[in-house]
Amino acid sequence: ASYQERKRLFNLPRSSWEDYNRELISKGGGIFSRAAKWIELTPEIQQRFGVKADRLSPNDLIQAMLKANVDLIWNGGIGTYVKASTETHADVGDKANDSLRINGRDLRCRVLGEGGNLGFTQLGRIEFCQTGGKANTDFIDNAGGVDCSDHEVNIKILLNELVAQGDMTMKQRNTLLRDMTDNVAELVLANNYDQALAISLAQSHARRAPNEYARLIQRLEQQGRLNRSLEFLPDDDALAELEAKGASLTRPELSVLISYAKAEIKESLIDSDLINDPYLRQQINTAFPQELTSRYQSQAHDHRLRREILATQLANGLVNHVGITFFDQIIRSTGAVPTEVVRAYILARDVFSMADTRAAIKALDNQVDAAVQQQMLADLNRLMRRATRWFIRTIGEQQDLGSLIEQYQQPVSGLISALPGLLCGSAREATHHRQSALTEAGVPKELANRVAATDSLYALLGIVRSAIGREQSLLQTSEVYFALGETLKLQDFDERIRSMDVDTHWQAVAREGIREELTRLQQAITEAVLSERAEADANVSDTVSTWLARQNGHLSRWQTMSGEIVSQPTLDISMASVAVRELRDLSNRL
Numbered sequence: 001a002s003y004q005e006r007k008r009l010f011n012l013p014r015s016s017w018e019d020y021n022r023e024l025i026s027k028g029g030g031i032f033s034r035a036a037k038w039i040e041l042t043p044e045i046q047q048r049f050g051v052k053a054d055r056l057s058p059n060d061l062i063q064a065m066l067k068a069n070v071d072l073i074w075n076g077g078i079g080t081y082v083k084a085s086t087e088t089h090a091d092v093g094d095k096a097n098d099s100l101r102i103n104g105r106d107l108r109c110r111v112l113g114e115g116g117n118l119g120f121t122q123l124g125r126i127e128f129c130q131t132g133g134k135a136n137t138d139f140i141d142n143a144g145g146v147d148c149s150d151h152e153v154n155i156k157i158l159l160n161e162l163v164a165q166g167d168m169t170m171k172q173r174n175t176l177l178r179d180m181t182d183n184v185a186e187l188v189l190a191n192n193y194d195q196a197l198a199i200s201l202a203q204s205h206a207r208r209a210p211n212e213y214a215r216l217i218q219r220l221e222q223q224g225r226l227n228r229s230l231e232f233l234p235d236d237d238a239l240a241e242l243e244a245k246g247a248s249l250t251r252p253e254l255s256v257l258i259s260y261a262k263a264e265i266k267e268s269l270i271d272s273d274l275i276n277d278p279y280l281r282q283q284i285n286t287a288f289p290q291e292l293t294s295r296y297q298s299q300a301h302d303h304r305l306r307r308e309i310l311a312t313q314l315a316n317g318l319v320n321h322v323g324i325t326f327f328d329q330i331i332r333s334t335g336a337v338p339t340e341v342v343r344a345y346i347l348a349r350d351v352f353s354m355a356d357t358r359a360a361i362k363a364l365d366n367q368v369d370a371a372v373q374q375q376m377l378a379d380l381n382r383l384m385r386r387a388t389r390w391f392i393r394t395i396g397e398q399q400d401l402g403s404l405i406e407q408y409q410q411p412v413s414g415l416i417s418a419l420p421g422l423l424c425g426s427a428r429e430a431t432h433h434r435q436s437a438l439t440e441a442g443v444p445k446e447l448a449n450r451v452a453a454t455d456s457l458y459a460l461l462g463i464v465r466s467a468i469g470r471e472q473s474l475l476q477t478s479e480v481y482f483a484l485g486e487t488l489k490l491q492d493f494d495e496r497i498r499s500m501d502v503d504t505h506w507q508a509v510a511r512e513g514i515r516e517e518l519t520r521l522q523q524a525i526t527e528a529v530l531s532e533r534a535e536a537d538a539n540v541s542d543t544v545s546t547w548l549a550r551q552n553g554h555l556s557r558w559q560t561m562s563g564e565i566v567s568q569p570t571l572d573i574s575m576a577s578v579a580v581r582e583l584r585d586l587s588n589r590l
Contacts, residue, residue, distance in 0.1 A: 034058045059099045066100070069108040075119030076541055084123035092121055104128035114138040115572035120254055133533075136199060137255040143195065147188045151584065154287060155180070158303055162296065176292075183289035193362075194320040199254050201374055201381070202324050206248035212325040213257065214239045219328065220227055220260055225429065231256045245439045255323065261324045265315035275307050279401035286313050299387045318345055321358065322384045330385070333509050334390045346401060348387035351408045353459065354380060360447045368442040376438070378453040378549055386458045389516065411464045412457075416501040419453050422478050424486035427456060430495070455498070456482075462523040467519035474531055483544045488558065490522050492566045493579065502572050514576050521580070524587045558586050 001024050009015040015032050025031070029046025038055045046052065056064065066073065067080060080094040085103040092101065104120070105129030110118060112128060112135035118554055120128075125135045159176065162168040162272060168176075208215050220226035227237060233253055235241065242248060249257070269275060281301045285293045287309050293300050303309060318327065323344065330341045332401065349355070361376050395404060415422070423431055431452045439450035442500040459481065469476040485491045497515050502508045529547045548555065565579050 004341070008561075014329040017301070032058065032061075052056050062100050063102060067106055067108055071109065071252040072111045073107070073109040073546055074115060077119070078116060078117035080118050081512075082112075082120040082124040083126040084121060085192070087121060087123055088104070088129075094118075104133075105131050105379060107131075107133060110134060110560075114141040117142070122256075125243065125252040126232065126250050126444060129252060130247075134249060137194065137252050137495060138590065139259070140195065144188050144192050147191055148184065148404065151184050151187060153307060154303065154305060155184070155289075155292065156294065157305065158288075158292070158299060161304070162299060173399045180289045180291060183291065187259055187287075187289065191316065191320075195258065197362075197374075197377075199251055199258060200370075200378060202254045202258070203248065203251055204374060205323060205325075206254065207246070209237070209325070209508070210243045210248055211508070212329055214243075215332070215505060216257065216261070216325050216328045220264070225264065226260055228295075233257075242572055245534070255458075256285060258319060258324050261327060262315045262319045263319060265327055265338065266311045269311035270307050270313055272339045274339045274343055275310050279405065280310060280314075283313055284310055285482050286317075286589070309480050309576065314342060314346075318342065321354070322381050326381070326385065326388075330388055330392070332505075333512065334389055334392045340392055340397070341388065341399070343401065344395070345384065347391045347395070347408075348384050351412055351461075352383065353409070353413065354384065357447070357450060360444075361451075363468045365444065372441045372443065373440070374510065378452045379451055383454050385459060386512070386516070389512075390458070390461050393516075394488045398445060407468070408461070408464055409518070412460050415460045415463065415474065415478055416450065416453070416457065418475065419456060420449065422482050423453070423456060424482050425491070426489075426495070427485065430491075431456065455495075459519055459522070462519060462532065465528075466523055466527050466530075468503035477526065480529050480544060481522065483524055485522055485530065487544060487548065488525075488555075489562050489566060490518060493562055494518055496571050497576050500573070502573075504581065510573050510577075514580050517580050518583070521583050521587045528587075555586065556584055 005021055005024055009017075010017055020031055026044075028042035032039045039052060039058060039061055040055050041053065041061075045061075049061075049068045051061075051064050067402075079097040079100075080092050081097060081101055082104055083089070083101055084094050086106055089095070089101060092098075095103075104124040108126050110133065112125065112133065114120065114135075114137065117138045118140065121134070122137065123139060124520075128135055138396075159168065159173045161168055163173050180472075201342065214236070217226065218236070219310040221228055226233070231368070233256065241347075246336060267428055274280070284303065284306060285297070285302055308376055326340070327341055330336065330344075332339065332342075336344070348540055357375065357380060361373050361380075364373055398406075420428075420431075433446075435448045435452035439445055443451070445543070460478075463478050463481050464474065466472065467474040483548060494515060496513060497518070501512055502511055529543060561582050565575055568575070
């Protein structure tokens, strides 16, 4: 009702708030002039805003509204109304609103939303979030306008060239622009949805891995890309204090970091050879409405700003989907150059068909708890980190993207469908337990099965590579791999390593390295078993049992050590390293 009335006033020439239909206002409410000396407060106003006085000046009433216990305060106008308690009004630089302004810690709303710019200072937002509130920043909340303008410019460049070439009349151009309005809005909303979701995921991740964000900030600063004081980001001592308190960066601070992360990746891609990969030409379709690319696909792929559009889409997609620190962490752990990281990520993303899985999770909005959705996405991101590192270290840049995705995607998809029957023992039990928890939370069974098996999906890359390289049956290679994992208790060992607490970045890197080495060794032993099969059609149980019997002497030391480690109440890096070295020795003797 309010929207329709405001729309009526918008279309009414020379209208003012005095023209608002009072009958639409709830009991006790009203429209009051800012120029009035006093405003008489109705009982409803007093109760809603927690005011005992019978009347207040307009400015005092606005302050009471700002401090109200409400779900949302939405700022759509001009002026800065919230600062930090550590700031003075002079620091804010908006003298006209000094008498209205309050401190972030005095806000009692649950969420701050910013349709306008500079409604709150950055330190005011941070202070509000530190007291339990939720806020992004103005450039995040009102990014839709900028995004819409970007789409408009890119579309008009394409259409104007079609008009200039005689492939379209100006009248057809204008009609098509109007017809695409809702489609552009959907693209803009999807981009902003993903960005806000990425900040939510980062907020949870920053509590678990604060060192990743500290190191990213330090590197950006050392490279001259970031000025911490200018962006109101904490110094090293403040970051250490946050970690000691079990606190983390706030959403406004993460909003700054997500922007820098995207800018860095985009900059590394624009002039790179990766942009020229034929497989990536289809990525430009994501920047335009489908009705445009379906009719003018070749023209869209040859867009004058093709490199800039592709770099933007790739950078936004990577950071929105796998996190602010993903790019930095992969570079640190592998030594890869930026384009190698993006290339490997695209391989991992499309081999595992992440777009479909993410879409299925997002489709559960308002059907399951948001925390369940975020945990599922975090599980997928963990897989993407491991798979991206695998492609960097295993594949390199030997083949074009399209060929590699074609080589791996279909076998991996087939194995995912067969996975429930392939998993053994503890791995099967853990997956079933996770799947049951997800379905009880309201997640559809098929999606729950896929997400529940995430920790086992990484192994499929090595299985496919082994099967292709040795011309072995894909299914039989998988069966031997998982049967060995259960027999040698490698799944239990891997789970203990994954749940191992780490205190530093280097311990985290070591932990991931040990897990990757464990997977590689399991793959090597699988290949050894398959190469010694007596008969091609021997069943897996007999194949593994026969092989184990022949290796009994070599296996006894590993089985003793792994049994001791799995039974330990705690596991540290040194113990895990010794165990993996023993498994490596076993593998080398085969």
